[in-house]
Amino acid sequence: MDRAHIDESSKSSAGKPIRCRAAVARKAGEPLVMEEVIVAPPKFEEVRIRIICTSLCHTDVTYLKLKDPSACFPRILGHEAVGVVESVGEGVTEFHKGDTVIPIFMSECAECRDCKSKKSNLCSKFPFEISPWLHDGTSRFTDLKGQTLYHFMFVSSFVEYTVVHVANVTKLDSPIPPNRACLLSCGVSTGVGAAWRSANVEEGSTVAIFGLGSIGLAVAEGARLCGAAKIIGIDLNPEKFEIAKGFGITDFVNSRGCGDKRVSQIINEMTSGGADYCFECAGKAFLVEEAYACCRKGWGKTIVIGLDKPDSKLTFSSLEVLSQGKTIMGSTFGGLKPKSDIPIIIKRYMDEELELDKFVTHEVSFEDINKAFDLLLEGKSIRCVIWMDK
Amino acid sequence: MDKTTKISSKSTSGKPIRCRAAVARKAGEPLVIEEVIVAPPQTGEVRVKIICTSLCYSDVTFLNLKDPPASFPRILGHEAVGVIESVGEGVSEFVEGDMVIPIFMSECGECTDCKSKKSNLCSKFPFKISPWLHDGTSRFTDLKGETIYHFLFVSSFTEYTVVHIANVTKVDSAIPPNRACLLSCGVSTGVGAAWKSANVEAGSTVAIFGLGSIGLAVAEGARLCGAAKIIGVDINPEKFETAKAFGVTDFVDSRSTGNKRVSQIINDMTDGGADYCFECVGRAFLVEEAFASSRKGWGKTIVIGVDQPGSQLKFNSFDVLHFGKTISGSLFGGLKPKTDIQTLIKRYMDKELELDKFVTHEVGFADINKAFDLLIGGKSLRCVIWMDK
Numbered sequence: 001m002d003r004a005h006i007d008e009s010s011k012s013s014a015g016k017p018i019r020c021r022a023a024v025a026r027k028a029g030e031p032l033v034m035e036e037v038i039v040a041p042p043k044f045e046e047v048r049i050r051i052i053c054t055s056l057c058h059t060d061v062t063y064l065k066l067k068d069p070s071a072c073f074p075r076i077l078g079h080e081a082v083g084v085v086e087s088v089g090e091g092v093t094e095f096h097k098g099d100t101v102i103p104i105f106m107s108e109c110a111e112c113r114d115c116k117s118k119k120s121n122l123c124s125k126f127p128f129e130i131s132p133w134l135h136d137g138t139s140r141f142t143d144l145k146g147q148t149l150y151h152f153m154f155v156s157s158f159v160e161y162t163v164v165h166v167a168n169v170t171k172l173d174s175p176i177p178p179n180r181a182c183l184l185s186c187g188v189s190t191g192v193g194a195a196w197r198s199a200n201v202e203e204g205s206t207v208a209i210f211g212l213g214s215i216g217l218a219v220a221e222g223a224r225l226c227g228a229a230k231i232i233g234i235d236l237n238p239e240k241f242e243i244a245k246g247f248g249i250t251d252f253v254n255s256r257g258c259g260d261k262r263v264s265q266i267i268n269e270m271t272s273g274g275a276d277y278c279f280e281c282a283g284k285a286f287l288v289e290e291a292y293a294c295c296r297k298g299w300g301k302t303i304v305i306g307l308d309k310p311d312s313k314l315t316f317s318s319l320e321v322l323s324q325g326k327t328i329m330g331s332t333f334g335g336l337k338p339k340s341d342i343p344i345i346i347k348r349y350m351d352e353e354l355e356l357d358k359f360v361t362h363e364v365s366f367e368d369i370n371k372a373f374d375l376l377l378e379g380k381s382i383r384c385v386i387w388m389d390k
Numbered sequence: 391m392d393k394t395t396k397i398s399s400k401s402t403s404g405k406p407i408r409c410r411a412a413v414a415r416k417a418g419e420p421l422v423i424e425e426v427i428v429a430p431p432q433t434g435e436v437r438v439k440i441i442c443t444s445l446c447y448s449d450v451t452f453l454n455l456k457d458p459p460a461s462f463p464r465i466l467g468h469e470a471v472g473v474i475e476s477v478g479e480g481v482s483e484f485v486e487g488d489m490v491i492p493i494f495m496s497e498c499g500e501c502t503d504c505k506s507k508k509s510n511l512c513s514k515f516p517f518k519i520s521p522w523l524h525d526g527t528s529r530f531t532d533l534k535g536e537t538i539y540h541f542l543f544v545s546s547f548t549e550y551t552v553v554h555i556a557n558v559t560k561v562d563s564a565i566p567p568n569r570a571c572l573l574s575c576g577v578s579t580g581v582g583a584a585w586k587s588a589n590v591e592a593g594s595t596v597a598i599f600g601l602g603s604i605g606l607a608v609a610e611g612a613r614l615c616g617a618a619k620i621i622g623v624d625i626n627p628e629k630f631e632t633a634k635a636f637g638v639t640d641f642v643d644s645r646s647t648g649n650k651r652v653s654q655i656i657n658d659m660t661d662g663g664a665d666y667c668f669e670c671v672g673r674a675f676l677v678e679e680a681f682a683s684s685r686k687g688w689g690k691t692i693v694i695g696v697d698q699p700g701s702q703l704k705f706n707s708f709d710v711l712h713f714g715k716t717i718s719g720s721l722f723g724g725l726k727p728k729t730d731i732q733t734l735i736k737r738y739m740d741k742e743l744e745l746d747k748f749v750t751h752e753v754g755f756a757d758i759n760k761a762f763d764l765l766i767g768g769k770s771l772r773c774v775i776w777m778d779k
Contacts, residue, residue: 120687122714124662273513285707298509304711312707318674318697324717325511344424 014087014097018048022141023369024149028067031121031262031370032158036290037076037149039161040140042089046165050099052178052388054081054157056372057186057344058309063130063152064373067390068264070310071290075150076141078157079105082172082181092166100172103151106333107135121337122202126154127168127221128332130139135165155185158369160388170339174346177379179357179363179385184342185332187383190283192345193334194305195226201278203227208267208275209249210291211282212240214359214382215305217247219279224248227355230276234263234272246358271327277301283308285315290340292316297324304330324371356369359383394720403476404430404487407437411530411548412758414464414649417456420759421466426538428550429529430479435554438492441567442547443470444749444772445761446575447602448696452541453521453762459519459699464539465530465545468494471561471570475550475562483555489563491731494542495558495722510586510726512524515556517518517545517721523553525742544574548756549777559728563736568747568752568774573731575722576772580607580670581734582723583694584615588666592616597656597664598638599631599680600671603748603771604694606636608668611723614742615635621659623652626768635747653682655700666690672697674704681705686713693719748772 018039023032042048060077064071067319087098095101107126114120118124122128126135130274132150133139139165141149172181183189191214192344195201207223210218212235224247225229233241233249241252251270255263268274274296283306304314316328336342348354362384364371373382407428412421431437449466452459474488484490493546496515503509506551511517515524521539522528529552530538530545543557561570571668572578580603584590596612598605601624611638612620622630640659644652657663664687673693681691688738693703704716725731751773753760764770 105660110437114687117687120714121688122712124686128712283707288707288710298503298506298511299515305706307711308707310708313704314707314710316703316705318677318693318701318703319699320719321677321717322510322693322696323721324719325509325518325721325724327716327718328710330713332712332714334712362482 009174011190018161019040020077021366022149023044024074025064025077025368029065030135031373031376032077034146034367037159038144039159039163042087042163042328043136044090045092046089046134046163046189047092047095047101047169048086048161048163049083049103049162050086051081051157051159051388053182053385054078055182055383055385056080056376058333058376061373061376062307070130072145072150074143075132075152076156076159076162077152078159078183079153079155080185080187081155081157082185083162084179084335088159094166095169095171102172102181103157103162103164103169103170104185104338105128105155105168107165107340109167110339115337116121121333121335123167126165127356134163136166139307168231170186172346173343174350176346176349180349181346182385183356183359183383184345185269187214188218188221188356189336189345190305190331190334191215192222192225192354193336193341194279194331195219197302197329197341198304198329198335199279201226201228201277204229205276206232206271208231208232208234208278208291208294209292210278210280210287212236212244212249213281213307215358216279217244217382218279219305220244220247220249221355227349230271232267232275261291262293264290267294271296273297274300277303279303280306282306288314288315292326292328296328297326300326301378302326302328304328360385363387391609399452407550409549410755410776411465411538413461413532414453414466415584416443417460417462420452420762421453421643423756423758426548427531427532427533428548428552429546431476431552431565434483434523434602435478435552435559436481436490437475437552438472438474438490439548439549439550439556440470440472440546440777441776442671443467444571445469445765447765448542448761450765458677461521461539461548463532464521464541465548467540467548468542468544469571469574469576470544470546471567481555484558484560489561490558491570492544492551492553492558493574493722493727493731494544494557496543496554497641497727499557501726504626504726508721510724512556512648515554517673523552524556533697559698559731561731562735562739565738567714567739568749570735571747571774572733572745572772576603577607577745578722578725578731578734579609579694579723580604581611581614582725582730583668584608584611584775585723586730587718587720587724588668588690589690590615590617590666593618594665595619595621595660597621597623597667597680597683599623599667599669599676600695600710601633601638602670604659605668605670606672606748606771608694609633610744614737619660620655621664636681651679651682653679656683660685662686663689666692668692669695672694673777674701677703681715684715686715689715689716691715693717749774751777
């Protein structure tokens with residue numbers, strides 16, 4: 001299939017629909033279909049972005065497989081990316097054509113009470129949701145038959161051009177390579193932020209991380225940067241332990257090798273009473289409860305990061321909540337405000353404190369995007385970067 | 391019955407004391423005033439002559455409970471003030487004649503928790519509803535020689551009690567006893583929950599579920615912290631008038647909300663939810679309602695009410711992950727007994743913290759069962775029981 005021939009140099013595409021390639025999720029559980037789509041021009045307060053590269057996150061996998069009732073097909077998935085602004089809609093002053101930007105599923109309108117408060121990153125003007133539309137309730141994508149294609153997480157990055165609201169875009173002023181920048185669009189920021197911002201891990205602390213996928217490893221990286229003294233990684237796959245060392249993990253618990261003991265019991269023993277911070281990064285209620293059981297009484301914090309099934313419930317003993325001095329909280333996008341905090345994270349990468357290279361284990365071209373899914377599902381990759389122009 | 395032995399010439403020091411106690415002998419039945427023998431304090435303990443004690447709902451709960459951790463016969467009571475009659479070996483912190491408040495929360499001063507600012511949960515003597523003192527034995531026997539159980543390491547429904555020094559704090563004798571005893575549990579728990587555990591900011595919105603003594607103490611604490619809006623939720627609208635004096639500014643009658651949930655009403659009243667929600671009854675569904683009433687982004691839900699053993703709190707995993715809310719509990723208001731009670735006393739003496747309004751009734755020791763009737767009948771906040779009357 002030919003690549004999209006868009007001549008951006010003479011502004012000929014601005015204001016017009018663009019025909020380009022997309023990897024469309026047409027059916028639950030089936031590989032994405034590479035096809036041409038039409039991308040409408042950006043509307044009021046929107047920008048159209050030419051994607052440079054995008055990376056696969058487990059949430060994309062979850063929503064590819066989802067059948068009912070949250071499932072929406074046909075859909076353009078993908079939400080971790082970096083690109084260049086091709087054109088801007090009316091009322092846009094923050095961005096210009098040619099700006100390098102990161103699109104982000106977390107909105108930041110900068111006007112609502114939450115955006116103005118230091119305590120919250122949950123924009124109330126454009127609340128977090130896994131919506132099939134942009135904020136105005138419509139789509140900018142159609143296939144060649146004229147059928148609407150759904151958006152994903154306000155981003156939709158498995159396509160050569162996407163349209164995003166300005167609340168979901170952060171400018172990149174830094175020469176950070178694209179295959180590092182895209183990571184900050186979701187996974188790494190979520191994990192690093194959870195340790196740094198949401199939990200505010202103190203130097204010298206003990207941290208326990210349940211689930212050593214990309215998010216768990218990003219939490220470890222964040223905890224390492226915060227100066228945590230002991231970072232315990234828990235996973236059912238001991239093959240992950242060797243890699244995890246490179247992310248700051250100091251101790252390991254194989255959750256399938258505990259015998260009669262519960263994981264929380266082992267961690268309580270290892271830490272003489274519990275970890276200061278426990279992060280659940282797998283999205284399983286029983287693991288959140290296990291994490292709660294092994295955070296230290298008196299001041300332990302349990303932070304929920306993993307996304308579970310929609311109707312999943314967390315259960316705690318009322319008397320334990322009352323009397324153990326522990327806190328339960330969640331963290332969306334690591335508690336980070338996209339527009340102000342991502343530049344800080346980028347700076348820490350450019351200053352060679354935050355390490356991003358180790359997250360990228362594979363790189364493929366756009367037409368091989370389904371290989372990225374296979375690698376992730378087989379547990380062989382951390383982040384696979386998908387390049388549009390290869 | 392005769393009055394107690396006077397402490398004049400250390401004549402009782404080192405010897406058992408025979409005195410009156412109000413003993414819980416059977417679940418659900420009135421306390422029996424009878425004479426008991428109180429052994430001298432052992433190592434690290436003090437014997438305290440109780441001046442007055444106040445009734446807290448936890449005493450009622452453990453009078454009525456049939457199964458463990460209920461134990462009979464028992465000397466209940468855990469909110470009190472008294473004077474040191476004698477000290478055991480190794481005690482240098484207190485001397486005979488000191489005015490003290492005994493407290494169910496221990497503070498050994500040595501363990502990691504006691505040394506940390508972040509925790510008030512002493513790990514050397516953890517919080518427990520124990521029938522004993524810390525060494526696993528009792529200092530009380532009845533006249534037949536049968537052991538009588540302790541309660542919450544305090545046992546104040548008696549003219550003399552024995553307490554470990556980790557459970558005692560000295561108080562300035564300038565504070566009237568019928569105000570000092572309140573700081574031994576209920577008022578400290580509520581005020582502390584707002585001040586210490588939640589750290590309520592000036593200008594905040596607070597919602598309090600349950601307007602008993604604890605809920606009203608939370609309101610008083612929130613008022614002192616400068617909360618702008620304090621919403622009280624209760625099933626009994628008669629409590630609303632009283633609650634105004636404690637700083638409650640708005641009311642929700644949880645039995646008159648029609649089709650709407652209480653959380654929906656609070657979300658409407660607060661434009662999205664309260665900054666801090668306190669559950670002060672001890673019911674799982676109210677904790678869940680409180681969580682739903684707290685504001686997305688930063689809302690804190692604090693559990694203070696003591697529920698039945700086995701009771702469980704259930705939350706949607708999605709809500710916990712994505713709403714930016716926090717859930718935590720508060721025992722004794724997050725206060726460190728020995729240091730923080732001094733701060734509360736000072737705030738009372740400086741006329742900032744108001745304690746008078748908590749005491750609605752006072753009775754003599756012989757009428758202690760009236761205090762129970764008043765509380766169970768919803769007619770009192772704190773009833774003070776004077777030993778020497």
